[in-house]
Amino acid sequence: MSGITNWFEYVGDRWSDVWGASWDHLMLVIQVMIVATVLSVAVGVAVRNNATLRNIALGVAGILITIPSLALFTIFIPIVGLGFKPAFIALLLYAILPILRNTITGLREVDPNVLESARGMGLNGTQRLIRVQLPLAWPVILAGIRVSTLITTGFAAIATLVAGPGLGIFIKDGLRRLGLPLSMESVWTGTIFTILLALALDLVLSTIGRFTTSRGVR
Amino acid sequence: MNQSDTTEPMIRLDRVSKVYPGQSSPAVAELSLDIARGEVLVLVGPSGCGKSTTLRLINRMIEPSNGRIIFDGEDVTGVNPDLLRRRIGYVIQQIGLFPHMTIADNVATVPRLLGWKKDKIRARVDELLDMVGLEPNVYRDRYPKELSGGQAQRCGVARALGADPEVLLMDEPFGAIDPITRDRLQNEFLRLQSELKKTIVFVTHDIDEAMKMGDRIAILKESSQIAQLDKPEHILAYPVDDFVDDFIGSGSTLKGLSFERVRDLELSPYPMIRHNAGHAQARRVLDEAPQRWLLVLDDMDRPLRWVNDSHLDRTDRPLRDLGHPVRAKVEPNATLHDTLEAMLTSMAGCACVIDKRGSLQGVVEIEALTDVIRRLRANARKHYEDENGQSQPTGTPS
């Protein structure tokens, strides 16, 4: 019991640090996710009707997610230096595949009969995409965004190794002082707040999903 | 071949019930049913009547809640179901071929479970593939995805026959197959069965398929209650109640005619004459007979022309050039259904029965058919009245 009490005390004493790190972590994740979503959906829409382009896009995204996170974080350092930039680039490249894959799957799973009838009513390609395909594919795309957000939030803790922002700083600090007083509290803080952040973001996304998904396909 | 008493049923269901928890009415309620050795018994009924459940109770894919299942004289209600199933062939609508195994491996499934020797299995697989019309050298090493629907179903039947079981259970085996292929498979199956003489329980919702395949048919109502259990021709001639009547649908009299054959008819005399006879003789024969048409035969007694009064008046050309050609010809083993169809296209409203060489055996008139229908009905009624006198049979006429 005392462990838990100690931890609350620890967090209470350093609330402004914890809050600041959480905020940095959140901002990093949100920026990554916005760019990743726009990029992935745009690419998914662009390649949806061409098998070769589709395979190339998925293949590249697949290779990116295969490369270990630490490698991805560090491989750009010679070009962009330390700090926010390498963390942002690495997380962005990581976040693409789940969204891209789900965008392509979602768009292709739309019932061809529905598209056929839309065409029969005179909707052109863009109108079909915006009025029919994207709304029907949206739940699948959103599922990809949620998976991606979960992964990104967790991996963002490693950003601290390349001097990036976020909650990883508490884990790094605890690890450095492992065995000394308050080292465990520090690691727990980094871990638990990362989890809380991930779950909170997931909740927000699922709420967004509830309000933006047509009741007919929910 | 079989040492046990042949009058003893192959399968006996003794007051078998199946109740699913949470359902108000039982899926099968107190069903008693004997299935004789070597017969094809068809279970037919509307969807949800419990016919599939009943079938699956026999090989204990579904465990009965109550009652006993006697298989070949042995109470199998409590035996190891896996061992029981190895003695019973099982064919389902979806076929369920193992997609990761070759055709040969699929067919060898039960022999392998029974631990047969390798050469014996290989020989058996080839024999079975040959039997169902799949050339072993072509199909042995193929995979199920390389087969058409009809071929897959043949393979399913071969697999079910793997270890030469005495009993086959078939759950809508031809249900998912296109009508033309289905018809061919049904015919092949009947031919196979005439050689193999297996005991077969066959489930379908298609009354026509039931009539075609079944030695006996059990028409089931909800909870697998037997509405009527009899030979197809009896059911058609004498549906015991409105349920059966509705289920067999309209045209049951016509359907019944496909179970009767021309050779069993008693043919009444018909006016006929050789082609080289004179008009005067022809007129005399026609005047003496009650019929309006005269049949002209050639030297070999083969029917040539239909001739009537007006033809004879008009000209003096030879008889073989008069009237209308004879088209409605049937052989003695034709069904009455086919005969009726021939008669309807005939000018004289009659069908000529001919032997293999084409010589006339007799003429079928419409009265002969109505007689048959009347007799069939009377026989079926008598059959039910007799049965009523002795015991309470399944499917009492209402």
Add this chain to the structure above:
Amino acid sequence: MAPGLRLLRGNVGLMVAPVVIAIAGVLLAVRVGGAEKDFSEASALQWSERLWPQLRRHIELTMWSTFWVLIIAIPLGILLTRPRLKFLAGPVLTVANSGQAIPAYGLLVLLAAWLGTTFSTAVIAFTIFAILPVLRNTMVGLDQVDKSVIEAGRGMGMSRRRALVSIELPLAVPVILAGVRTALVINVGMAALAFLIGGGGLGETINSGLKLQRDLTTFTGAAMVALLALTVDWIAAVAERVLRPRGL
């Protein structure tokens, strides 16, 4: 043509990948070998003393954690799809899914504090992390086996166990293998973090580059890890093709 090569025909990616990886490896070796290095770089990038042992250790970490993932996740997945335990499947998957929210970094350090900074601690942490894909794919793979195929097998007198071994598992193999491939890739990536708790691996090189601010060292470590991951992924992809039952 060897049977292995025949299986690869029709998949350009699988044929090209090893060539690309090999070329990248050669380019890296040439670049590193020809670069001007100061003392710390030269010692960090020494092949037989540093890079090769780290690479070997990296592979050992990957293999051991994947081994334990298979030992745990496949039987667990089978159990959770059996009728008796099926009711647990939903909750277990929910827990496993939200487990994705746990940062690997934090879990690794917490386990190290609890179990000590050893090779085994690293293997345990990576095992936990890579269980989900194999568990989920085992369950999905078994669930998607056509029920009529199982029914046919049981109807012919196969026991439950027999049906599992000779029908359900072979038919689930492609899906399970896809999960194993994901687990392998995750483990290669995780093994790069083993240096944090003294577990070794190529992370050491990346770390020393970061600490001493020698970009060439960092880049070499990262590139080797990336190439190793791509190689492992390629091997797994080939294995997926070879081990997939014919006829599917």
